[in-house]
Amino acid sequence: xxxxxxxxxxxxxxxxxxxxxxxxxxxxxxxxxxxxxxxxxxxxxxxxxxxxxxxxxxxxxxxxxxxxxxxxxxxxxxxxxxxxxxxxxxxxxxxxxxxxxxxxxxxxxxxxxxxxxxxxxxxxxxxxxxxxxxxxxxxxxxxxxxxxxxxxxxxxxxxxxxxxxxxxxxxxxxxxxxxxxxxxxxxxxxxxxxxxxxxxxxxxxxxxxxxxxxxxxxxxxxxxxxxxxxxxxxxxxxxxxxxxxxxxxxxxxxxxxxxxxxxxxxxxxxxxxxxxxxxxxxxxxxxxxxxxxxxxxxxxx
Amino acid sequence: xxxxxxxxxxxxxxxxxxxxxxxxxxxxxxxxxxxxxxxxxxxxxxxxxxxxxxxxxxxxxxxxxxxxxxxxxxxxxxxxxxxxxxxxxxxxxxxxxxxxxxxxxxxxxxxxxxxxxxxxxxxxxxxxxxxxxxxxxxxxxxxxxxxxxxxxxxxxxxxxxxxxxxxxxxxxxxxxxxxxxxxxxxxxxxxxxxxxxxxxxxxxxxxxxxxxxxxxxxxxxxxxxxxxxxxxxxxxxxxxxxxxxxxxxxxxxxxxxxxxxxxxxxxxxxxxxxxxxxxxxxxxxxxxxxxxxxxxxxxxxxxxxxxxx
Numbered sequence: 096x097x098x099x100x101x102x103x104x105x106x107x108x109x110x111x112x113x114x115x116x117x118x119x120x121x122x123x124x125x126x127x128x129x130x131x132x133x134x135x136x137x138x139x140x141x142x143x144x145x146x147x148x149x150x151x152x153x154x155x156x157x158x159x160x161x162x163x164x165x166x167x168x169x170x171x172x173x174x175x176x177x178x179x180x181x182x183x184x185x186x187x188x189x190x191x192x193x194x195x196x197x198x199x200x201x202x203x204x205x206x207x208x209x210x211x212x213x214x215x216x217x218x219x220x221x222x223x224x225x226x227x228x229x230x231x232x233x234x235x236x237x238x239x240x241x242x243x244x245x246x247x248x249x250x251x252x253x254x255x256x257x258x259x260x261x262x263x264x265x266x267x268x269x270x271x272x273x274x275x276x277x278x279x280x281x282x283x284x285x286x287x288x289x290x291x292x293x294x295x296x297x298x299x300x301x302x303x304x305x306x307x308x309x310x311x312x313x314x315x316x317x318x319x320x321x322x323x324x325x326x327x328x329x330x331x332x333x334x335x336x337x338x339x340x341x342x343x344x345x346x347x348x349x350x351x352x353x354x355x356x357x358x359x360x361x362x363x364x365x366x367x368x369x370x371x372x373x374x375x376x377x378x379x380x381x382x383x384x385x386x387x388x389x390x391x392x393x394x395x396x
Numbered sequence: 397x398x399x400x401x402x403x404x405x406x407x408x409x410x411x412x413x414x415x416x417x418x419x420x421x422x423x424x425x426x427x428x429x430x431x432x433x434x435x436x437x438x439x440x441x442x443x444x445x446x447x448x449x450x451x452x453x454x455x456x457x458x459x460x461x462x463x464x465x466x467x468x469x470x471x472x473x474x475x476x477x478x479x480x481x482x483x484x485x486x487x488x489x490x491x492x493x494x495x496x497x498x499x500x501x502x503x504x505x506x507x508x509x510x511x512x513x514x515x516x517x518x519x520x521x522x523x524x525x526x527x528x529x530x531x532x533x534x535x536x537x538x539x540x541x542x543x544x545x546x547x548x549x550x551x552x553x554x555x556x557x558x559x560x561x562x563x564x565x566x567x568x569x570x571x572x573x574x575x576x577x578x579x580x581x582x583x584x585x586x587x588x589x590x591x592x593x594x595x596x597x598x599x600x601x602x603x604x605x606x607x608x609x610x611x612x613x614x615x616x617x618x619x620x621x622x623x624x625x626x627x628x629x630x631x632x633x634x635x636x637x638x639x640x641x642x643x644x645x646x647x648x649x650x651x652x653x654x655x656x657x658x659x660x661x662x663x664x665x666x667x668x669x670x671x672x673x674x675x676x677x678x679x680x681x682x683x684x685x686x687x688x689x690x691x692x693x694x695x696x697x698x699x700x701x702x703x704x705x
Contacts, residue, residue: 135660171587248633250589278661280691281681 101330105377109365112198120201122157123147124266129154133274144183146191147200148314150260152267154274161187162237162314163256163263170241172249184317192325193318196308197362200315202262203308209300217302220349225310226360230320232259233313255313257285261293304347308362319359327363328379329356335375345370352376444526444533451526455519458512459551465505470671472497485524487517531654554581554668555655559646562619562627562634567644569652573672578610578699580692581666583659585617586629591663594682595637597689602641608700614643617656621648667695675699 108115123145126136135154145158161184168177187195196203210216219225236255245251256263268286272279299306308315331353343351345366350358352367367376438444459466472493490513498506527534557569573579582598584591595614602612614634618626622645630643646652661680669675676695683689 134658137657137660167587170589173587246589246593248592248636250587250592252589275680277664277677277680280677280679281661281685281688283685283687 101377101379102374105365105368106374108378109368112364115198116201116204116207119147119199120204123149123199123201124153124155125157126155130270131274133271133278135271144180146187146195148202148260148262148312149200150263150266152263152271154270156266160262162260163253166237166241166251166253166256169238170245170251170253172245175242184314185321188318188321189325191318191327192322192363193315193359193361194325194327194363195318196312196315197364200308202265202312203305203362205265206296206300206305206307209297210304212301214301216304218349219303219306219309222310223349228310229312229316232311233316237313258289259292259311261289261296261307264289264293305362309348309360315362322359322361323357325357326380326382329361329363329367330377330379331356332375332377335373337373337375339372341370341372342367342376438526438530438533441530441532444530448523448526448533451519451523455516456551458516458519462508462512465501465509468500469493469497469509472500485517485520487513487515487520490516552674554666554672554674555651556672557644557646557650557652559644560622562616562631562643562645567642567646570672572611572613573668574670576605576609576611577670577703578605578608578675578696579668580605580610580612580696581668582612582614583617583656583664583666584614584662586626586633587618588662590682590684592633592637594663594684595634595639597684599637599639599641601683601692605696609703610696610700612641614639614641615656616643616645617659617662619643619645620653620656621645665692667692667699669699670703675702 129136133154135152136156140157141151141159143158144161144164145156146161148162149156149158149160151159151163161180165177165180165184168174168180191199232255236259240254241251243251244254264286268278268282268289272282272286296307296311303309329352336353338353342353346352346361347366348358348360348362348364350361350367352358352361355361363378365378368378370376438447469490491510494501494506494509494513501509554569554573557567559567561567580598580601582594584595586592598612598614605612616626616630619630627645634640634643648656663680663682665679665683667675675698679688679692679695681688683692
């Protein structure tokens, strides 16, 4: 009864994911005319964090990037930690987990669109160890360096934004410098280097699926840690599962959903939901453990 | 599966096209607005900005027709024979200046100047009306047209302000600018690392300027409206960095406050001449970068040369 409904809802959600991504990208960047004016929206909305990785300095941005905002606060001389942003991130992580990566993040969508270019695709399965890199990025570039590497006045740099983030170049530096001569004059080696990073990520995105999300994104890393306790979960019905392995093969994030439905790398994109011939895989929202059913079967086995 | 790929590609293409179409539509709308500018009432800030631009062009054309004569007029104005009063029509100011200095010109020159100044007065009236109706149009015009004629000097005024420095002394923008051959105005805020990073360099620049009859002032945007805690913090940072030049604040609601709302890159540094006009384009980003420092020095030299000549 309920099961059938959730099955259908899951399939629908998975099928229309592209549209949700487009809508989310638009909502996080509502102030489109600013692209032509070469200026930023600076209203009250900027006091709120958007869920995905979306640069504050995008002319159209409706809110602040949580990762950028966090670094700005811990890097300031007044504060060592941001409870507001950490709280927001934990809340988002518990409510949605990496569903945000799969459905709401504009930079994830950007990489996916590039991946749709018809070329030879490569698997990232063997590059699994690289997925741990993003936790180091989160810890070192977002938390430690901005808070500890400070000048004489006690101010740190937003290391991730300043030295790594390709989204900042794509959404901030490029559109702003195109329309604003003053910004253009200020571009230097830092911009060139980061443009290189953006181009590298873009090229890699064509052959690999979401390389930045898998290996580098500190926001993805944070949500990954909360994926296990998130209310948004994957559920595999052991009675329907025929162990054909199609879900694991369909998964571009290299997760076997039947073994680890709460895997840190699962971005809830629903490719497994669509691949399952028996509709055994579904999204599930609420308290409780999605794995309960599976454990029962393993015990039976 | 293929269908999905196709749909996604289509969607991507559509998004790009929509953006492109958006750009084309808005720019052509702006074009149309400037074409019919003088007769049609503008409806949006963009149209107002286009009309603003057109009027500014007309005014600049009037100035560039007789550059030499106007230079002479400015010279008289510099001698303080007539001062620009806050809010006074610039055309009227020119007329007054011409009137007080009429012995300097031939009858023919006077006629040309008076006629042009009269036209400028009318244009200024239209501009003021436009600014009242669309407070953002001047800024929109600046953003759109700043790169068009930075050299020609479209005589864009630095917004007037009346405030205090961080020690509580009253500061008036007119007095400040007219007392200095060149005034460098640096916008910063306390939590901005690159801003704080250049405070030392700015202090050195201020000392250098003092020898040439110029000055540098800082405007810390968090101290606007005289917020006590922010002022204390700003003073602490300034002291730590050994910066002793004047930092001022004023009401955020005034013209200069509105001006600040349109600054989104920090630090931003303006160069202002003795008449309160902005020289060239503002420097965005810290002057600790060599090319930025050079760009700033060029503007300062330009202002000093104009003041001397």
